[in-house]
Amino acid sequence: MxxxxxxxxSSLLFATGAMGILIRRSPVIILxxxxxxxxxxxxxxxxFSRMVGNQEGQVFAIVVMVxxxxxxxxxxxxxxxxxxxxxxLDVDQLRELRG
Amino acid sequence: xxxxxxxxxxGGAVGVVAMRNPFYGxxxxxxxxxxxxxxxxxxxxAFVAAAQVVVYAGAVMVLYVxxxxxxxxxxxxxxxxxxxxxxxxxxxGAALFIELSVAVLGSSLLALGTEGPDVAxxxxxxxxxxxxxxEDFLLPFxxxxxxxxxxxxxxxxxxxxRERVDDAPVPGSAGTPGESRPAGPGTGAPQGxxx
Amino acid sequence: MSATxxxxxxxxxxxxxxxxxxxxxRLLPAKVAGVIGTASxxxxxxxxxxxxVSLLGDEPEARHHASSLWDYASVAxxxxxxGIYLDPLSAFMVLVVTGVSALIHLYSxxxxxSDEGYRRFFSYxxxxxxxxxxxxxxxxxxxxxxxxxxVGFASYALISFWYRRSTATAAGMKAFVINVVGDIxxxxxxxxxxxxxxxxxxxxxxxxxxxxxxxxxxxxVAICLLLLVGAFAKSAQLPLHTWLPDAMEGPTPVSSLIHxxxxxxxxxxxxxxxxxxxxxxxxxxxxxxxxxxxTLLVAGTIAIAMTDLKRAIAxxxxxxxxxxxxxxxxxxxxxxxxxxxxxxxxxxxxxxAAGSIIAAMANRQDIDRMSGFWKxxxxxxxxxxxxxxxxxxxPFTSGFFSKxxxxxxxxxxxxxxxxxxxxxxxxxxxxxxxxxxLIFRVLPGVPCPEAQELIxxxxxxHGEPINPANGELExxxxxxxxxxxxxxxxxxxxxxxxxxxxxxALFAGLIQVxxxxxxxxxxxxxxxxxxxxxxxxxxxxxxxxxxxIGGIISLLGIATAYLLWVRRPELPGLFRQRLxxxxxxxxxxxxxxxxxxxxxxxxxLAIGRFANRTFERLVVDGLVSGTEDVVGTGGxxxxxxxxxxxxxxxxxxxxxxxGLALYFxxxxx
Numbered sequence: 024m025x026x027x028x029x030x031x032x033s034s035l036l037f038a039t040g041a042m043g044i045l046i047r048r049s050p051v052i053i054l055x056x057x058x059x060x061x062x063x064x065x066x067x068x069x070x071f072s073r074m075v076g077n078q079e080g081q082v083f084a085i086v087v088m089v090x091x092x093x094x095x096x097x098x099x100x101x102x103x104x105x106x107x108x109x110x111x112l113d114v115d116q117l118r119e120l121r122g
Numbered sequence: 123x124x125x126x127x128x129x130x131x132x133g134g135a136v137g138v139v140a141m142r143n144p145f146y147g148x149x150x151x152x153x154x155x156x157x158x159x160x161x162x163x164x165x166x167x168a169f170v171a172a173a174q175v176v177v178y179a180g181a182v183m184v185l186y187v188x189x190x191x192x193x194x195x196x197x198x199x200x201x202x203x204x205x206x207x208x209x210x211x212x213x214x215g216a217a218l219f220i221e222l223s224v225a226v227l228g229s230s231l232l233a234l235g236t237e238g239p240d241v242a243x244x245x246x247x248x249x250x251x252x253x254x255x256x257e258d259f260l261l262p263f264x265x266x267x268x269x270x271x272x273x274x275x276x277x278x279x280x281x282x283x284r285e286r287v288d289d290a291p292v293p294g295s296a297g298t299p300g301e302s303r304p305a306g307p308g309t310g311a312p313q314g315x316x317x
Numbered sequence: 318m319s320a321t322x323x324x325x326x327x328x329x330x331x332x333x334x335x336x337x338x339x340x341x342x343r344l345l346p347a348k349v350a351g352v353i354g355t356a357s358x359x360x361x362x363x364x365x366x367x368x369x370v371s372l373l374g375d376e377p378e379a380r381h382h383a384s385s386l387w388d389y390a391s392v393a394x395x396x397x398x399x400g401i402y403l404d405p406l407s408a409f410m411v412l413v414v415t416g417v418s419a420l421i422h423l424y425s426x427x428x429x430x431s432d433e434g435y436r437r438f439f440s441y442x443x444x445x446x447x448x449x450x451x452x453x454x455x456x457x458x459x460x461x462x463x464x465x466x467x468v469g470f471a472s473y474a475l476i477s478f479w480y481r482r483s484t485a486t487a488a489g490m491k492a493f494v495i496n497v498v499g500d501i502x503x504x505x506x507x508x509x510x511x512x513x514x515x516x517x518x519x520x521x522x523x524x525x526x527x528x529x530x531x532x533x534x535x536x537x538v539a540i541c542l543l544l545l546v547g548a549f550a551k552s553a554q555l556p557l558h559t560w561l562p563d564a565m566e567g568p569t570p571v572s573s574l575i576h577x578x579x580x581x582x583x584x585x586x587x588x589x590x591x592x593x594x595x596x597x598x599x600x601x602x603x604x605x606x607x608x609x610x611x612t613l614l615v616a617g618t619i620a621i622a623m624t625d626l627k628r629a630i631a632x633x634x635x636x637x638x639x640x641x642x643x644x645x646x647x648x649x650x651x652x653x654x655x656x657x658x659x660x661x662x663x664x665x666x667x668x669x670a671a672g673s674i675i676a677a678m679a680n681r682q683d684i685d686r687m688s689g690f691w692k693x694x695x696x697x698x699x700x701x702x703x704x705x706x707x708x709x710x711x712p713f714t715s716g717f718f719s720k721x722x723x724x725x726x727x728x729x730x731x732x733x734x735x736x737x738x739x740x741x742x743x744x745x746x747x748x749x750x751x752x753x754x755l756i757f758r759v760l761p762g763v764p765c766p767e768a769q770e771l772i773x774x775x776x777x778x779h780g781e782p783i784n785p786a787n788g789e790l791e792x793x794x795x796x797x798x799x800x801x802x803x804x805x806x807x808x809x810x811x812x813x814x815x816x817x818x819x820x821x822a823l824f825a826g827l828i829q830v831x832x833x834x835x836x837x838x839x840x841x842x843x844x845x846x847x848x849x850x851x852x853x854x855x856x857x858x859x860x861x862x863x864x865x866i867g868g869i870i871s872l873l874g875i876a877t878a879y880l881l882w883v884r885r886p887e888l889p890g891l892f893r894q895r896l897x898x899x900x901x902x903x904x905x906x907x908x909x910x911x912x913x914x915x916x917x918x919x920x921x922l923a924i925g926r927f928a929n930r931t932f933e934r935l936v937v938d939g940l941v942s943g944t945e946d947v948v949g950t951g952g953x954x955x956x957x958x959x960x961x962x963x964x965x966x967x968x969x970x971x972x973x974x975x976g977l978a979l980y981f982x983x984x985x986x
Contacts, residue, residue, distance in 0.1 A: 026238055027227060029165065032128050034222035036135050042215030043139035045207065045968050051144045051190060055151050058182075059135050062158055065170075073165045076239040081167045081246060082254050082262075088177055089266040093273035095182050099189045100280035106193050118961025207964060214971050221978045228986070 029070035036063035048114050050105070054098045061091045124164060130157030144193075148186045155179040167246040320375075321384035323368035324403045327411055328450050330361040335443035342436040354439035355422035358446055362415035369408050377843045380405055383456050383520060395511075402456035402519050406844045409654065409837075410453040410586055417578045417661045418446045420814040424669055425570040427808030428676070432568075438478060442574070445471035449579050453586060457517040458507040461587075465503060465547070468580050469496035475575060476567040488563035495560045499550020506543035509536065523593040523847075530597050541594055541601030544587060548605075552584030552638050554612045559910050561635055565627040565682075569672030572627060577634050577668055578661035585641040585657055589650050589845075596848050605646035610740050613639030615907055617747030621754060622903035626671050626682045629755055633708065634664055636748060640723055640741065647734050648850025649726035651838040655829055656723055658837075659715035663707035663822035669805075669815050670701035674759065676802035678767050679778045684755065689764030693771045697805045698760050700815045705756045707822040709749035709875060712868040718826035720745060725831075725863040729855035742870055749874020750881075757882040777802050831860035 040059030047053055065084045072080025106112060134154025141147040155178050162171035244250055255263045334357030338350045345353070372380050385400030401407075422442065429435050448471050452464030470493075477489030511517060513536055514525050530537040548554070553561035553576075564576050575581070588595060588605060595602045616636035623629035637660050644653030674690055674697060675682050691698045707716040724745075727738035767778040805811040828836040845851040855863070881888050893900045902908070958969075 028124065028128075029161065030226045031223050032131065032161075034219055034226065036131060037222065038215045038219035039132075039135045039139060041218055041971050042211050043135075045211035045214070045964055045971065046139065048964070049144060051186070051193065052138070052141075052147050055138045055144075055147050055186070058151060059138060059154065062155065062178075065174075066158060066161060069162055069165050069167045069170055072167070073238045073241075076241060078167075078246060078250055078254055079258070081170045081251060082259050084167070084170050085173055085251070085255075086259075086262050086266050088173060089270060092177065092182055093269050095185060096273045096277045097280070099185060100277045102189060102193060104280050112193060114963045117963075121959050121961030207968060210968060210972075214968070214975055217975045218971065218978075221975060221982060225978065225982060228982075 026070050026074045030067060033063045033067040033070065036060075036066065050098075050102050050112055050114055053114065054095065054102075057098075058091065058095070061087060124161070127157045127160040127164065130154070131161065133157075144190050145187075148183060148190055151186075152179055152183050155183070165246075166241055169246060169248045169251045172248075319382070319384075320368050320371035321382050321401065321403050323364045323371060324401055324407075324411070324454055325384070325386075326364040327361045327368065327415065328401070328447065328454060330357045330364065331443045331447035331450065333357060335440050335447060338436055338443065339440035342440065345436060347430075347435045350436040350439050351422075351426040354443050355419065355426055357443060358415055358419040358422050361446070361450070362412070362419050365408070365411040365415050368403060369412065372403070372405065372408055380843055381520075383518075385456065389459070395517075397457060397459045397517055399460065400456035400518075401454040401460075403454065404844055405841050406586075406589060406654075407454050409658075409841065411450060413658050413661055414446065414449050414453060414579050417665055417818075418442075418449075418574060420817055421570050421574045421578075421665060421669075423810045424573075424672075424814035425568075427810035428570055428672060428803050429568060430803055430808070434478065438475075438568070441471060441474050441478070442570070445475065445575060445580075449583070452583055456519055458510060458519075458522070459517045462500070462503055462507060465551070465583070466500060468551075468583065469493060469500065472496065472564070472575055472580055475571040476564045478567055478571065482566065485566040488560070488566040492560040492564050495550055495557050498557060499547040502543040502546025502550070506540050506547065509540045509543065513537075513540075519590070523591075526593055526597060532597055533600055534597075537594060538598040538601050541591075541598040542604065544591060544594070545601060545605050545608075548584030548587045548642070549608065550584075551587075552581045552642060553635050554584070554608050554639060554642060555615060556909060556913075558612065558616075558635055559906075559913060562628045562631045562906070565625070565631050569627070569668055569675065572631070573665040573668030573672070576631060577664035581634060581638055582641070582657050582661070585638065585645055585653060588642065588645045589654060592645070592650060592845060592848055595646070596850065602646045602648075606643050606734075606737060609639040609641070609643030609646060610737055610744075611639070612636065613643065613744040614740060614747070617744050617751065618903045619906050620751040621747065622900060624683055624685055626675065626684050626687070626755065626759070627668070628682075629684070629751065630664070630667055630671060633667075633748065633751065634660075636744060637664070637708075640720060640744070643737060643741070644723040644726070647727055647730060647737065648848065648853060649723050650845045650848070650851055651841045652719070652722035652726050654841060655837050656716075656719040659707065659719040659822070659825050662818050662825055663704045663714075663716055666700055666815060666818040666822050667704035667708065669811065669818065670697050670704060673697040673805045673811065673815075674701070676804045677771055677777055678765075679802065681767075684758050687759045687765055687768075688762040689760075689768050691760040692764055693768035694804060694806055696812060696815075700805070700819050701760065702756060703819045703822055705752045709752045710745055710867055710871045711875070712864075712871065713826070715822055715824065715826035717864070717867060717871070718829055721860075721864050721867040722829065722831075724867065725855045725860045726853065728863060729859065730850075730853055742866065745867060746870050746874045746877075749871045750878050753875050753878030754882055757878055761883065777804065831864070832857040 037060050040056045040063060043056030043059065044053050047056065065087055068080045068084045068087070072078060072084075102112065105117070110117065131154050134150045134152075134157060137150025138147045138154065141150055155174060159171040159174045159179070162168075162174060334354055338345065338353055342350065381402070381404035383400055383402045385398035387399055389397040389399050391397075422439070425438065425442065429438055432438065445468065448464050448467030450464075452461060452468055455461040455464055473489045473493040473496075476492050477486045479485050507517065510522060514522055514529060516522060516525070526537070546557075550557040561576060561581070565572055567575075595605075613636050616632045616639065620629050620632035620636065623632060637656070641653045641656050641660070644650075644656060673694065674687065677690070677694060677697075678687060681687075703714075707714040710717040710720045720741075724738045724741045727734045727741065764772060770776065770778045803811065805815055828834060829838065842851070905911075
């Protein structure tokens with residue numbers, strides 16, 4: 024397939040992930056949508072790397088994966104900590120930082 | 123092949139966004155990740171595909187499963203406290219998609235219309251990636267290891283039980299041996315009074 | 318030492334006195350402060366005499382010296398020096414001022430003795446003398462204005478000396494405000510002079526003025542009219558006179574010094590000094606002459622109806638100054654100044670005697686309650702009589718010669734001025750009447766209770782310290798006329814001062830007897846030689862004729878007063894009933910206060926109220942709180958973005974990103 028299909032798919036996935044963040048209220052789901060967006064980015068990276076013809080994009084994609092993993096760890100740790108304090112797991116109700 | 127994988131990816135994505143139960147959302151994401159791995163394979167990125175399956179769909183998703191099992195999956199209420207959010211979000215999502223597509227398709231990158239240049243058979247092999255990692259991209263490689271270390275430390279800190287700062291209003295939360303310990307500084311006043 | 322060096326010393330000594338007493342008022346015992354004050358003026362008088370002697374050493378034409386200490390301002394065409402100008406006129410004024418002031422200081426030494434504010438009094442008094450001397454010795458208009466303003470301030474400080482008396486403070490403010498009106502006139506005149514002639518210096522201005530202005534050109538008339546505004550305010554002429562009767566709230570020495578002998582004569586001095594300018598603007602000079610005449614007559618009528626002793630004498634001052642102003646405006650410069658000198662003597666004496674009597678009356682000034690003091694206080698009564706005789710121009714007293722020298726000149730000048738002279742004679746009659754009304758009410762007859770107490774016990778009557786004007790209880794701490802009063806019979810400084818003045822009131826006229834000697838006029842002649850008006854002289858025969866008329870009028874007036882208040886005391890009551898409107902007009906001071914209140918005070922208050930209620934509230938407050946409200950509301954609106962909802966932040970973020978991408982897409986296409 025032409026590379027442009029991959030790119031279009033990647034942007035579609037990215038937009039879907041963004042929309043998910045805006046719509047959902049559970050922090051777990053929001054993190055999942057974040058994963059979506061990161062993966063969409065990975066797809067774009069790999070596609071371009073194939074288009075250009077060298078593997079630097081793939082290396083980048085691996086680093087992105089590492090970063091995503093770290094972020095998931097911290098995010099899930101936060102969610103567990105919130106849960107342990109018996110606070111509601113709802114982004115809209117965790118709003119003490121306001122003006 | 124492409125279309126199948128693409129459908130899977132899309133379906134997983136939509137599932138994550140749409141599913142009420144977070145457990146089903148995690149499952150949807152796993153499907154999505156596997157489809158992406160297939161797409162990577164189609165793009166001659168064998169190592170990345172493998173890493174995707176092992177690391178992402180394997181480790182990270184397992185982590186998610188654990189947490190979802192621990193936390194439980196409550197379905198969210200239907201009422202939207204922020205006015206206009208439900209209405210605007212799809213709009214903006216669509217706008218984003220259109221813009222990105224236009225940006226890419228309208229650009230003068232001629233190579234987009236091709237399948238890419240012919241590549242050597244070893245393109246995307248672990249050996250090739252490893253060589254790049256350890257030669258040209260050593261610094262990012264090391265930095266990511268430090269990042270992993272930081273993440274691990276952070277996770278431990280977040281998860282650790284701090285007796286003094288634990289201001290859970292109900293004594294006897296899961297697994298607290300500190301029930302008989304006196305309240306230290308920083309605990310809320312009601313608790314102190316109750317004692 | 319040169320003449321001007323002596324003049325600088327004259328200026329310096331009172332200032333030093335004021336500063337020393339003022340700064341050391343906690344350290345100095347009261348008596349020492351009084352001695353310092355009196356001595357500084359006495360020494361100033363001696364220096365003034367020395368300056369005079371030094372001037373005598375010069376040729377008459379050369380008797381003018383200017384001397385400056387340093388440049389005060391030297392920018393943009395301005396060249397103002399701190400300079401004095403010593404000539405026969407200023408030397409004369411210096412002697413009058415320091416001489417009479419020294420005697421009044423001596424009087425106050427005794428009179429104010431038990432007053433709490435004794436040291437403050439002497440400090441203020443010295444400062445006043447310094448300012449008056451500055452005014453008189455100034456060598457340029459700038460310094461004149463400085464002295465003028467200082468004198469106004471000193472007057473305010475001394476009128477409201479007993480500052481817990483609400484009537485005193487109100488009177489002080491009234492005097493100051495009217496003085497400021499005069500100051501405005503003076504300052505504007507100085508501006509115009511500077512604009513037309515380019516300098517403030519006396520010698521330069523008087524030399525240039527005849528060259529620059531033609532007679533009765535509107536600028537010079539304007540300048541002179543503005544100078545007159547200043548002169549009238551300071552000298553209490555119509556219509557800026559309303560402050561003078563109220564100024565009697567101050568202690569008696571203040572009344573005698575400032576409001577009889579020195580400050581109120583500043584206007585006369587001003588006109589005499591700037592006679593060159595008035596020569597060029599005869600219109601303005603005539604305005605001044607008519608104002609003087611009008612004041613003379615109006616004040617005379619009011620004085621007849623006054624029942625407050627000091628106020629009656631105050632209106633008499635106003636009237637006599639009307640004579641002086643009339644004199645210097647029509648060209649009788651030396652005559653007007655002669656009357657200034659004799660008036661200083663006898664008016665100060667009258668006030669001193671009045672003060673003594675008021676002290677015996679425990680600070681009551683109402684002549685309705687006074688009688689029979691001839692038996693109780695012989696010396697004071699004698700002094701009062703001497704002063705009254707001089708004021709009424711009894712033959713061969715000083716007032717006799719001085720008042721008639723003005724009227725002789727007016728007659729000699731002829732035309733409309735002869736009518737002024739007739740007005741002056743009418744005024745002289747009125748003067749004699751009201752003066753001896755006072756004397757015949759207060760001195761003869763059965764002694765009133767206070768006088769009786771003095772005769773019987775030798776002690777002064779002690780009254781309740783209540784302000785008779787509004788019934789308020791006085792505050793004896795601050796130096797309300799203290800619990801103890803002093804009369805001349807019991808206080809030697811008062812007696813000495815009054816005696817010297819009495820001598821002057823009787824015999825000072827003898828320096829200027831027509832046909833016999835010509836001391837003063839000869840002395841002042843070089844100053845006014847440049848004016849043609851000063852060359853008009855009545856013949857000796859005409860002068861003696863005038864003197865004769867004046868003497869007869871004076872005796873007539875005294876006789877009338879005798880008739881009305883001794884022989885047939887029921888007559889004044891009859892007059893009051895028959896001529897009730899006339900009486901009311903006089904007793905209410907011709908309603909000037911009411912007129913000024915209606916024309917000036919009420920509009921000013923209304924403007925103030927408007928400014929406060931409307932402008933301040935709506936515009937200023939509106940602007941300020943409005944700005945505050947706008948800012949606050951703006952902040953409140955912006956704060957709505959910080960909702961705490963993560964998802965709305967995310968929405969904004971994505972929205973922003975989409976917007977940026979759109980922009981770049983469009984820009985690059």
